[in-house]
Each structure stands twice: as structure tokens, then as C-alpha cells.
Amino acid sequence: MKLGFLTACLPGRSLEDIASFAQRQGYEALEVAAWPRLADRPFTASHLDAAAMTKDRAQETVGRLAEQGLEISSLSFYDNNLHPDPAERSAVNAHVHACIDAARLLGVPTVGTFIGRHPGRTVAENLREAEEIFPDLVRHADDAGVKLVIENCVMEGWHPDGYPGNLAYSPELWEWMFSLGLYLNFDPSHLVWMGIDPVDALRPYVERVAHAQAKDIELFPERRNRYGYPGRAVNRPDPWDTGWWRYRVPGLGQVDWQRIVDVLYEGGFNGVLSVEHEDPVWGGTNDRILTGLRIAHQTLRPLVAA
Template sequence: MARPVTLFTGQWADMPLAELAPKAAQWGYDGLELACWGDHLDVEKASRSKRYCQQQKKILEDNGLRLFAISNHLTGQLVCDLNNDSRSDAFAPADCAGNAEKKRKWAVKTMKQTAKAAANMEVGVVNGFTGSSIWHMLYSFPPVTDEMIDEGFKYFAKMWNPIFDAFDKQGIKFALEVHPTEIAFDIYTAKRALKAVGNRKTFGFNFDPSHLHWQMVDPVMFLREFPDRIYHVHMKDAALQLDGKSGILASHLNFGDQNRGWDFRSLGRGGVDFEEIIRALNHMGYAGPLSVEWEDCGMEREQGAAEACEFVKMADFAPSSVLFDSAFGD
């Protein structure tokens, strides 16, 4: 069982898809996970035009690549985020800039369209973010009450259940990338998010070990907690760089700064234990793609993408089909 190895195109959106696809094929990838930004996938067009979808898929097919999932992280973030500063203005059309509720309204409509786009692209999973109205309350000072946190999870359910209804109509699953600034960022909040939406099957997770690792949450434990909710897998590495001066809050230092308490790394160059992750995925029976999300500010990205593909293919292995000591039987 060789799981397909794909490349998430979100970090490559500056490069036209027609230019990226042959590179990805040359690097050894089996497919792409198309981001819904840049020219890689236009959600509005894909939701209403199967001809457009065929055009985008042909770019992959012409390069021997397959499509297993699409991802709309940026739009999803606006659904529950406070949207109260300029950081997310670029995630929505220009006429939404500076208007929190206009960004939110556009995001809800567009996430519903994303379900239709996925159906037209003939994939079953959309990866993305949800945003969170309570992330800024993380430290609990000024004091935060339990009721405030409860309201945050209720708001998540209120905003996302209608979107999940649209996903249900198209037979598409939504996989949240568990991640700081989202409603779920570790095991406890992931459980709470599932409960908030009534454990509906539409909602699951895009497993990304890097975001768990730097928080010092065991990625394998996450897999064991949610074996039936892992709808997609990102392969991404991270390294703790704690030196007694910095912490995991990263000191307001940008990615790539050697003084940060943690940073993303090219696959195999950080601290994530991919051996145990593959074993856990085998126990779960996960047969979907292993999608490289490549980020490493200290490494040239094309070299990194090629190396990462090779690493994943070396790290992956099929489970045994026989018991070890069965050879001793009659």
C-alpha cells in the first residue's frame, strides 16, 4: 500500500499552476492538493463551471498528477475570526477590506460554494481553517469566564453548521487543520469542537503534526484519539529551538529568525517522529494521501520540495499482512 504523495500548493500560489505542475511531477509527486487562491483554483468559477474544473484538472493530468483534495484555509479563517484588523483583508475581495462583517458574510457564502467546487472537481474532502472568536482569550487575562469560552464554541457551531449543511448536500467532508488561531488547536479543543456540532460526520480533521509538535502535544496521541475523523494528512515538520531566552510563544519574532522558540522545518529536518505517525496511520487503516505542506525559511524551496517528496516515500510503508510468528505454525 503506497499512499499517494501530494504537494499542497498554498505556499506556491505565487507560481502559476501550469508552471508548478510540471515541477511537482519532476520532483516525484503523485498529485497536488490545490489551494483556493492564486490561479490554482477559483472557487466561484469551479462551483458553477465544470468546464473550468476540467481545465484545471487537465493541467494536472497532462503532467501525470492526480487530485485528492482542495483547500480553502484563507476563506474559512474569516468565518469565525474577529476580522477586526487589516491582517485578513487580503483573504477577501478588496471591497471587503476593513469591514469585519462583510468579510464574514462573503466567507460564509464562499465556503458553501467550496463544497460545490469540490464536487465539480470530483474530490471528497475540503481542507481548511474555521477561525476562532475566542483565540485572543487564550491566556485568560484580562480574566476570561467559562461562559465566554462556551459562547465561542456555540458561535463556531452557529456559523459552521449551515456551511456543513451545504457540504452534506454535495457529499463532501470538511477537514479542519488543527492549528493555533482555530477553534481547535489541540486534543481537548478538537474534542470540544466535535461536540459543539453534534459530532456530525461532515466535520473532521486534516492532521498536521507540525502544529501539534511545537505546542508539545503528541501527534500520535492525536491520531489515536480521532481515528475515524482523520480525513486528510499533511506531512510537515517543526523544530523546538528553546534556548532559555525564548519560549513557544515565539517572542514576536518572524519565521526564520534563529532566536524563535520554534520554527517549521523541511521534512526530516525537525523533531516530528514520522515513523510512529506512519505506524499509527497503518493501525487506523488510513489510505489517503500524504500531502507535503512545505515551509522552511532556512532552505531553498525547490530543493526542499524535491527532498520532502523523497522523504515521505521513504518514510511510508504498508502494514504487515501476516503475524510475525505465523511462520512457526503448521
């Protein structure tokens, strides 16, 4: 197992600058943000132009990172593959294809995305639509020697009432995903606020985890008693603010990282555990974000054998 981080937390920094920091800090891999250049959404970045990738650019990128002792663990484009607008859905699907092609050129083993959801349709209706869309993406990935991984993020901010906006939030849905040939980018933080034990949830499915993310979470149960699991309803100007939990960097929340890493090792996982930094306490400026990544490294390095 290797330790890395997702570059999306530093959207204004170049990949070269991020790699220099990663090398100095002792990280071994980068999960590279690969949203389209025109994307302007929270938690996104464009550190690699997948649509413009060529063999020469790929060799140059991989070579520069290798000189710093780094590898690319995954290309990340987490967007709504079931977007309710047909044109937007088509564009998202097309960019997943572009990321797969770029991953093949770069020799990157995985591409990460979301199932997504049409918020005006039932879960069952969405699953049937996904079964029409994802087989083509999976075939393309298989042909490229790439695994398509789905993060189990709930994406509650995509739904007008704070309900799941990405249909990959539970082991029941993971099994459905696996039947389509998809793999899991496992992130324990989302399971905690959903009331699912991340250790028990992970154990039976390690062989389908092709990539893993390290994000922590801090719960405020007394606030949940007021809002319920979906979060704030009357006054919620920020769709991502449920009011009763927040993400933290590993070590500052309630995820048991010793048990999570142990289950990954026990199950034979030999991929990358990638820090996803969305901690509001250690956010806001580049210096604070880098400090958050240092805290995460200090927490996880003793558990992930270098």
C-alpha cells in the first residue's frame, strides 16, 4: 500500500508545485484532478487536461513525477453521469471516456467518477438508466486496461432535499455496481454519517476496492437531534451544509484509521490510500491546506508501511 493525496484541494497550484510538496512531505502518489478546464464547481480542479493528452505529454508527465518518487494513482473526474440535462449528461459521459484514454496513455490504473442521479426520479428508475450508460464506459475501460472506480460519496448537495445524489452510498449499491463491472474508491467518512460502520462495510468487499480515499468526519449528535439525518431544512443556503457534521483530515475526526488500514491489508489491498482534504478548519488558504495534508500524513504514515 502507498500513501497519496487528491490534488483537488489545491486548485490554484500547478501539478509541478503540488508534486514538489508531496515529495518533500513523504507522499508516494497523487490522485490527479482531471475535471474539464471550464468546470467551475466546488471541490474540483484541472491539474491534467485529459482531453488533450498525447503519448508525448503522457511520457513527459510520468517521467517528471517519477523523478520525484511519485506515481499517479488515479485520474479524478467526479461528476453526475445521470445528470437530468441530456446535454450535460452527454458531456460528463464523454469526459469519462477522455479520462480513460488519458489513463491508458499515462499507465494509470484507475479513473474515478460518480454514478450520480437524476433528482426527479426514483432510485430504481435511476439504476435502470445507469444500466444503460455504464456498460459502454466499462467496456472502454476494460479495453484500455483501466478500472473505473466509483466513490461512495453521498453528494447530498446535488439533491434539492439533501438526499443521496450519488447512488453508491451503501454496500447494497456497491454490489449492484460490481455487477456492472465497476470498482469501488472506498471513502469511510461518508459511511459514518449515514450510520454505517465503515470497518464492517469494508471487510467483505476489499477485493473490489481498486483505490481508497482517506477523509475523516466529525459528528455533532446533538445537532442531528434537531435536524435529522438529511440535515437543515428551513434555513440551508449552502446545500452542502447539513448542520450536524463536517469533514476533517485524518486524525481529527471519528474514523478508526488503524482498523480501516488493517482491514485493507488483511484483505490484500495493495493500491493507494489517497487523502481527500475537504477539512474547513484546515482550509481557506494554501498554507492551511498544506498544514492539513501534513497532519494527515502524520496520522497515516505510521499505519501505511513505506
